[in-house]
Amino acid sequence: MLWKRIALGSLSGAMAILFMTSSWAADLAEIKQRGEIRHIGIRYANFVTGAGDGLDVELMQGFAKRIGVSYELVYSDFYSVIRDLLGKDVVRKDGEVTLTGDYPVKGDVISTGFTMLPWREAILLYSDPVLPSQVLLVAPAESELQPIEDGADLATDIANTRKAIGSRSVLVMERTCLDPTNYGLVNVGLDLKSYNKSANLNEMVPAMLNKEAELTLLDVPDAILDLRKWAGRIKILGPISGRQMLATAFPKDAPALRDEFNAYLSDIKASGVYDRLVDKYYPGIRRFFPEFFTKTD
DSSP states (O other), rough: OGGGGOOOOOHHHHHHHHHHHHHOOHHHHHHOOOHHHEEEEEEEEBTTOOOSHHHHHHHHHHHHHTTOEEEEEEEOTTTTTHHHHSSSSSEETEEEEEEEEEOOOOEEEEEEEEEOOOOHHEEEOOSSOOOOOEEEEETTTOSSOOOOOOOSSSHHHHHHHHHHHTTTTEEEOSSSTTOOOGGGGGTTTTTEEOOOOOOOOOHHHHHHHSSSSEEEEEEHHHHHHHHHTTTTEEEEEEESOOOEEEEEETTTOOOHHHHEEEEHHHHHHHHHHHHHHHHHHHHHHHHHHHHHHHHHO
């Protein structure tokens, strides 16, 4: 099964206008005129490593070359990333998503292993899928819990995984792909421990191993890396979500930029560049999602 196989002072009027213009998110024509695309990325798994490379870093560097502009990487985190793109903070309440406040716009595009979630799609434009994923339940290797038996279908596997949690505590992170609200895990009697020491998903497994919770959630890209990094110390119990897609996100008013990125993504899939990047940063992921990669080959 899939889950068995992560202080400026006041400015003169002219200077203020220049500052605001350079900060606004822009569509393709404005970015070409500016001569630079600002890529908002989060240090997460191998999407943006923090060392100047990563799957999404190389994707966006290639895209910058395609449209003839320079490239800038702007670091963010999962709590701030949408605000850095839209200049608005996101509030989710009772199934409603609203944008509030006014903040500096720091970039033009989010590309960072960004999960396509319904509430995000309400406020962002997504590209075609860049990589598949899924949220998994992970335990320390010494836990008495064992990976669930294969069920008749994915829905059964998810139900059995949730049942296995029982009264055990689960480490989660709000406003990320590991937010329990996304998967109906809130207000159903589960002992959820919100990790808020940072917004770095790479810290979930170390925190669990440090006894901050008995179990944790993890997505597949992170799991691929963590199963190597923490070899013999963690195990995957089963799926918490259905299959998900990761993609690049744009402001709603940047459709031309999104469409040009989709054309670029299609071209590098046809040329083999995409395959080489995937194999470089996520070796073995094809075994998790053979149907996705068959379609992209």
